[in-house]
Amino acid sequence: MSRPFGCLLVLFCLLGGMTVQAMASETNMPWLEPFSLTGWAEAIQSVRTHRPNDSLTSRARLRLELEADFNVFYGFVSADAEKNWQIEDETGIDLQEAWLEYAADRWDLRIGRQIVIWGKADGVQITDIVSPPDYTESITRDLDEIRIPVDAAKLRLLGDFVNTELIWIPVFEPAVQPSGDNPWAVETDLPDNVHVTMADVDEPDTSMENSEIALKVAAYLSGLDVAASVFHTWDDNPAFHRTIRREGDTVFVDYAPRHHRLTVLGLEFSRPWSDFVFRGEAAYYIGKYHETKPTALDPMQRDLLKWLGGVDWTPGNDWTVIAQITGDIIMNHDARLADEAFETMATLSISKELLNQTLTVSNMLYYDLNENEIYTRPKADYALTDTWHLMTGADIFCGDDGRFGGYRNNSQVWVKIKYSF
Amino acid sequence: MRKQILKTIFFCIALLMAVLPAQAAETTPTGLKIMTRVDDRPDGDDRTQMLTMTLINKSRRQRIRKVKSYSKDFGKDKKSVMVFEKPADVRGTAFLSWEYDDPAREDDKWLYMPAMKKVRRISGASKNEYFMGSDFTYDDMGDRNVEEDTHTLLGEEVVDGHDCWKVESIPVDPEDMYTRKVIWVCKAADMAIKAEYYDKDGLLKTFKALDFRQQDGFWTLFKSEMDNVSRKHKTVMEIDSVKYNTGINDNLFRVSTIQRGNIR
Numbered sequence: 001m002s003r004p005f006g007c008l009l010v011l012f013c014l015l016g017g018m019t020v021q022a023m024a025s026e027t028n029m030p031w032l033e034p035f036s037l038t039g040w041a042e043a044i045q046s047v048r049t050h051r052p053n054d055s056l057t058s059r060a061r062l063r064l065e066l067e068a069d070f071n072v073f074y075g076f077v078s079a080d081a082e083k084n085w086q087i088e089d090e091t092g093i094d095l096q097e098a099w100l101e102y103a104a105d106r107w108d109l110r111i112g113r114q115i116v117i118w119g120k121a122d123g124v125q126i127t128d129i130v131s132p133p134d135y136t137e138s139i140t141r142d143l144d145e146i147r148i149p150v151d152a153a154k155l156r157l158l159g160d161f162v163n164t165e166l167i168w169i170p171v172f173e174p175a176v177q178p179s180g181d182n183p184w185a186v187e188t189d190l191p192d193n194v195h196v197t198m199a200d201v202d203e204p205d206t207s208m209e210n211s212e213i214a215l216k217v218a219a220y221l222s223g224l225d226v227a228a229s230v231f232h233t234w235d236d237n238p239a240f241h242r243t244i245r246r247e248g249d250t251v252f253v254d255y256a257p258r259h260h261r262l263t264v265l266g267l268e269f270s271r272p273w274s275d276f277v278f279r280g281e282a283a284y285y286i287g288k289y290h291e292t293k294p295t296a297l298d299p300m301q302r303d304l305l306k307w308l309g310g311v312d313w314t315p316g317n318d319w320t321v322i323a324q325i326t327g328d329i330i331m332n333h334d335a336r337l338a339d340e341a342f343e344t345m346a347t348l349s350i351s352k353e354l355l356n357q358t359l360t361v362s363n364m365l366y367y368d369l370n371e372n373e374i375y376t377r378p379k380a381d382y383a384l385t386d387t388w389h390l391m392t393g394a395d396i397f398c399g400d401d402g403r404f405g406g407y408r409n410n411s412q413v414w415v416k417i418k419y420s421f
Numbered sequence: 422m423r424k425q426i427l428k429t430i431f432f433c434i435a436l437l438m439a440v441l442p443a444q445a446a447e448t449t450p451t452g453l454k455i456m457t458r459v460d461d462r463p464d465g466d467d468r469t470q471m472l473t474m475t476l477i478n479k480s481r482r483q484r485i486r487k488v489k490s491y492s493k494d495f496g497k498d499k500k501s502v503m504v505f506e507k508p509a510d511v512r513g514t515a516f517l518s519w520e521y522d523d524p525a526r527e528d529d530k531w532l533y534m535p536a537m538k539k540v541r542r543i544s545g546a547s548k549n550e551y552f553m554g555s556d557f558t559y560d561d562m563g564d565r566n567v568e569e570d571t572h573t574l575l576g577e578e579v580v581d582g583h584d585c586w587k588v589e590s591i592p593v594d595p596e597d598m599y600t601r602k603v604i605w606v607c608k609a610a611d612m613a614i615k616a617e618y619y620d621k622d623g624l625l626k627t628f629k630a631l632d633f634r635q636q637d638g639f640w641t642l643f644k645s646e647m648d649n650v651s652r653k654h655k656t657v658m659e660i661d662s663v664k665y666n667t668g669i670n671d672n673l674f675r676v677s678t679i680q681r682g683n684i685r
Contacts, residue, residue: 038509038512040509042508067683069683069685071685072685074681074683074685076683101681101683103681103685105670105672108677108681115538117537117538117539119537119539135549141670143537144536144537144538147538156677157676158672158673158677160675163676163677163680220531220675220676220677222519222526222529223527223529225542225676249547268544270529270541271542272527272529272542272543272544273527274527274544275544276544277542277543277544281540301500312543312544313544314543314544316549316550316598317550318550353554356476356478356551356554356652356654357551357553357554358484383484385484386484386485386507386508386509387508387509387510389510418510420508420509420510421509421511
C-alpha cells in the first residue's frame with residue numbers, strides 16, 4: 001500500500017465515524033446539539049507520464065469542519081492536516097476558515113477568516129479575486145481547493161431580489177506561486193553573463209490605509225441574475241521591479257518585487273433559457289502592472305480588461321456540457337510587454353453520470369487560442385459507497401513554452417480515494 | 422286539473438332531464454378534472470418535511486439520501502428550498518426553486534454547492550433528470566404542470582381497498598421521456614396511489630403508495646416506492662416528519678439565504 005493511502009486508513013480509524021450529534025444523544029449532553037463536526041479525508045498519488053515516470057503529486061489530507069448553530073448566530077471553523085511527500089513545505093496543519101456570523105431579517109454580518117467567491121465563470125477567475133489563489137500545484141488542483149481565505153468583515157444588506165455586499169479586508173493576503181524545488185516552479189533560463197538577486201517581496205503593511213474594500217450589488221430576478229462590483233485591492237501577485245548594473249560583460253539584475261494597488265470594476269450576468277444557461281462576466285483592472293520581454297525593462301502599468309462568455313447545457317440523461325470563451329485585453333499595449341494585446345482561451349467541460357449516478361465521467365479542456373496549447377483533465381469518479389469515492393484521472397499539458405506547454409513534462413495520471421463524514 | 426297535472430309532470434321530466442346529465446357529469450369527472458384535483462389537493466400554505474430516500478440496486482445494496490425541504494405558496498406560485506443532509510459529500514447542498522403556475526413561464530432555479538461556496542443559476546427546463554440517483558425524476562416528485570399531459574379517464578378500480586379513478590396521461594411533448602402514464606387516483610384523498618410509467622420500450626417503472634393518511638387535516642404520503650423495472654433499481658421514499666402552516670418566513674426563499682451555506 002502506498003504512503004498516502006496507508007495514511008488515509010489510519011485517519012479513518014482515528015475518526016471512527018461518530019458525529020457530534022450522535023455523541024450528544026448517546027452521552028446525554030444536549031449542549032453539544034448545536035455543534036456538528038464533518039469533513040473528509042483523501043489521499044492522492046500520481047505518476048508522471050514522461051520519463052523518469054516519477055511521482056509528481058503524493059499527499060494525504062484531512063479536513064475537519066466544525067459548525068455551531070445558535071439560530072441567529074452561527075460559527076464555522078475548518079482546518080486541514082496534510083502530509084505531502086512531494087512538496088515538504090505543504091506538510092502541516094492549517095487553519096482554513098474561522099468566522100462568526102449574525103443573521104438578521106434584512107442584513108447579515110460575517111467576521112473572521114473566510115473564503116469569498118464571486119463571479120459566474122467556471123474554472124476561470126475574472127471578478128473572483130477577493131480570495132487569492134494558491135498555485136502551489138499549478139492549476140492541477142480544483143478551483144475550490146486553491147482559494148486562500150482572507151481576514152475580513154462582510155456585511156450584506158438583503159432585499160427580496162437585490163443584495164448589497166460590502167467587504168473590508170484589513171490584512172493583505174498574497175497569492176502563492178510554486179517556488180524552490182517544487183516540480184511546478186517555473187524555471188527561467190538566463191544567459192551566463194546575467195546574475196540575478198531577488199529581494200524579499202514588499203507587501204503592504206496592515207493598516208487602515210492599506211485595507212482592501214469591495215462593494216457588490218447583485219440582483220436575482222425572474223429569468224436573470226445580474227451584478228456589478230468595485231474592488232479597491234492590492235494585486236495578489238507582485239510586479240518584479242528591477243535595477244540593472246553592468247560590470248564589463250556581466251549584467252547584474254536586482255529584483256525588488258512589490259505589490260501594487262488595483263481597482264477592479266466588475267459586471268456579471270446569468271440568464272437561463274430552456275435547457276441552457278448563458279453567463280457573462282467582465283472585469284476592468286485599473287493600474288495593473290505587466291511583465292516585460294526585455295530583462296532590463298521594468299514592469300509597465302497598463303489597464304487590463306478580462307472578459308468571459310459561457311453557456312451551460314443540460315440536455316437530460318445526466319449529461320452536462322459547459323463551454324466558455326475568455327480573454328484578456330491590455331489597453332494601450334506596448335510591443336515590449338511579455339503578454340500580447342489580445343489573449344483568448346476557450347474551455348469545454350463535458351460530464352456524464354452513469355450507473356444510477358454512482359459513476360461520473362468528465363473532462364475539462366482548456367485551449368489557449370494564442371499559443372495553440374492545451375490542458376485537459378479527464379476524470380472518473382466512482383461512489384463505492386455513500387461515504388467512499390474512488391477517483392482516477394489525468395492532467396495532460398500540450399504545447400511549447402506557454403502557460404500550458406511549459407508544464408508539458410509534468411503531465412500526470414493520478415488515483416485518489418476520498419472518505420467523507 | 423288534468424291539464425295542470427300533465428303540466429307538472431312535464432315540468433318535472435324537463436327538470437330531471439336538465440339536472441341528470443349535470444349530476445352524471447359531477448359524479449364522473451374528466452381525466453383532466455381528476456388530475457387538476459390531485460394537483461390542487463389542499464396541503465396548507467407552507468410545509469416543512471424531512472425526506473429519506475433509500476436507493477436499492479439489483480444486488481440489494483442500499484444508498485441513503487436525506488433531504489430537508491421547505492415550501493410555501495405565493496398565490497398560485499410556489500417557492501421551495503431543499504437542503505441535502507446525506508450523503509456526506511453533498512451535505513449542505515441547497516436547491517432553491519420558484520415554480521410558476523403559468524406553464525408558459527419558466528421556473529427559476531438556483532443551486533448552492535458547499536465545495537464551490539457559490540450559488541449557480543441552473544436551467545429550469547430539465548425536469549426529466551433523475552433526482553439524486555433515485556428512480557424519481559423531478560417531474561415525478563410533483564414538479565409538473567397538469568397541462569403538460571392529455572388526461573383520459575379509463576375507468577374505476579379498487580387498489581388495496583381504496584376506490585380509485587384510473588387515468589391515462591399522455592405527454593403533450595412527443596420528446597418527453599415517458600410515452601404514457603397510467604395513474605390510479607384515490608377518490609377519498611385525491612392522491613395518486615399507484616402509477617405505471619411507459620416509454621417506447623414498454624413498462625419502465627411502477628409507483629406505489631405504501632402509507633398515506635391525514636395529518637393536520639391534510640392528506641399526506643408518508644411512504645412510497647418507485648420500482649424501475651428496466652434499471653432493476655428501486656427507491657423507497659419516506660417522510661420522517663412533516664409540518665404544515667408553521668408560518669415559514671418568506672426570507673428563507675431568497676437566493677441570499679442559500680448563499681450563506683447554512684439555512685436558518
